[in-house]
Amino acid sequence: MNTTTQSCVINGKQQVEVISQQVSYQGEGTLVRITRGGICGSDLHYYQHGKVGSYEIKMPMILGHEVIGVVVKSDDPALKEQQKVAINPSKPCGSCKYCLNEEENQCVSMRFFGSAMYFPHVDGGFTQYKVVDTAQCVPFPADADETVMVFAEPLAVCIHAASQAGELSGKKVFISGVGPIGCLIAAAAKAKGASEIVCADVSERSLKMAEKMGATRVMDAASGDFTAYLAEKGYFDVSFEASGHPSSIQRCLDVTRAKGTLVQVGMGGAVPNFPIMTLIAKEIKLVGSFRFTHEFTTAVEWLATGTVDPLPLFSGEYRWEEIDAALQFAGDKQQAAKVQLTF
Numbered sequence: 001m002n003t004t005t006q007s008c009v010i011n012g013k014q015q016v017e018v019i020s021q022q023v024s025y026q027g028e029g030t031l032v033r034i035t036r037g038g039i040c041g042s043d044l045h046y047y048q049h050g051k052v053g054s055y056e057i058k059m060p061m062i063l064g065h066e067v068i069g070v071v072v073k074s075d076d077p078a079l080k081e082q083q084k085v086a087i088n089p090s091k092p093c094g095s096c097k098y099c100l101n102e103e104e105n106q107c108v109s110m111r112f113f114g115s116a117m118y119f120p121h122v123d124g125g126f127t128q129y130k131v132v133d134t135a136q137c138v139p140f141p142a143d144a145d146e147t148v149m150v151f152a153e154p155l156a157v158c159i160h161a162a163s164q165a166g167e168l169s170g171k172k173v174f175i176s177g178v179g180p181i182g183c184l185i186a187a188a189a190k191a192k193g194a195s196e197i198v199c200a201d202v203s204e205r206s207l208k209m210a211e212k213m214g215a216t217r218v219m220d221a222a223s224g225d226f227t228a229y230l231a232e233k234g235y236f237d238v239s240f241e242a243s244g245h246p247s248s249i250q251r252c253l254d255v256t257r258a259k260g261t262l263v264q265v266g267m268g269g270a271v272p273n274f275p276i277m278t279l280i281a282k283e284i285k286l287v288g289s290f291r292f293t294h295e296f297t298t299a300v301e302w303l304a305t306g307t308v309d310p311l312p313l314f315s316g317e318y319r320w321e322e323i324d325a326a327l328q329f330a331g332d333k334q335q336a337a338k339v340q341l342t343f
């Protein structure tokens with residue numbers, strides 16, 4: 001079976017176009033009609049800089065990894081036509097040592113939607129029709145709000161980050177940097193029973209979002225008074241650094257109590273003068289967090305059941321033909337948090 005599909009393709013820095021392609025479904029996997037997708041920081045990086053870190057766009061690539069859709073045809077009889085599904089953008093190999101140990105996010109040959117990590121690049125989900133592995137399809141109820149369900153991927157990232165800190169129930173939590181990811185970490189920490197969730201950012205708009213997403217207190221990162229959180233070698237059991245900014249990492253180390261945990265989620269460049277003495281002397285556990293594993297299914301459940309309401313982060317939607325305008329709006333951090341495309 002052959003279908004024509006219109007795809008949002010990036011060719012390089014600030015070069016996106018909609019092109020017509022052919023999708024061929026041979027009965028293996030699941031053919032999905034994509035209905036909606038969220039624009040993520042990595043899509044924006046590819047658009048604004050032509051690369052994410054060292055992963056550079058070297059050939060046309062379909063953008064997007066936060067998509068939902070409906071089943072057209074599947075090799076799994078349980079996935080009926082018209083079943084709504086959130087699509088897990090990760091496709092691990094299933095056979096490397098990490099995959100065998102249920103650490104699929106560390107797979108040595110991960111094929112993640114819309115990623116230029118490998119050459120040829122892995123196409124993303126901003127297209128009308130796509131064949132995916134059946135295991136990538138996570139069904140959700142027909143009456144769930146689709147705008148909400150598009151948040152499955154970023155929420156999965158944040159549930160994973162929260163798990164990296166261990167048990168959060170009754171814990172005092174600090175989040176530095178509350179863009180969409182910081183805000184969803186606040187929501188995940190709340191769902192996991194954190195007793196206090198204090199969020200800091202330089203943007204008043206972001207702090208307002210954080211308040212709606214579960215923060216018990218918000219503070220201006222530049223002008224706020226953090227003195228009370230510095231006493232007795234720090235106040236918070238767990239800090240999440242979600243901005244990638246060197247000064248934010250320093251702040252997190254300062255306000256985290258001795259023996260506490262700092263989860264690094266924000267991706268930044270090099271950190272000059274990393275405060276390694278603070279880390280050593282306070283015996284802080286520093287742990288990275290990258291993507292997610294089984295948390296994707298948890299995220300779909302939490303969104304479908306209303307455990308987390310991500311809508312304070314939703315800033316608007318565009319038709320897929322307007323991908324250029326959508327990326328420009330999404331890139332304006334004064335106005336936009338999460339922007340979605342409809343197909």
Ligand SMILES: [Zn+2]
Binds near residue numbers: 041065066153
């Ligand atoms: Zn994302």
Ligand SMILES: [Zn+2]
Binds near residue numbers: 094096
């Ligand atoms: Zn693997």
